[in-house]
Amino acid sequence: MTKHIAPRESRESEYSLAQLRGDCARMAPHWVVPAAAAPARVSPSRIHGVVVPAASARLIDAMSEYGD
Numbered sequence: 001m002t003k004h005i006a007p008r009e010s011r012e013s014e015y016s017l018a019q020l021r022g023d024c025a026r027m028a029p030h031w032v033v034p035a036a037a038a039p040a041r042v043s044p045s046r047i048h049g050v051v052v053p054a055a056s057a058r059l060i061d062a063m064s065e066y067g068d
Contacts, residue, residue, distance in 0.1 A: 015023075
């Protein structure tokens with residue numbers, strides 16, 4: 001049994017990156033994703049049983065508002 005290997009030129013795509021990006025841009029409107037529903041708010045009084053170690057609380061308290 002003989003394996004036939006196609007020449008490299010015929011195996012490669014003839015599309016350029018610009019053509020591929022154009023195809024993707026034209027298809028993007030077809031891939032509409034529905035907006036995710038916002039999770040329901042939970043009253044702080046319903047949250048119980050959560051224990052945070054003091055070292056972790058100090059670490060979070062020491063971080064800037066947007067994270068370090």
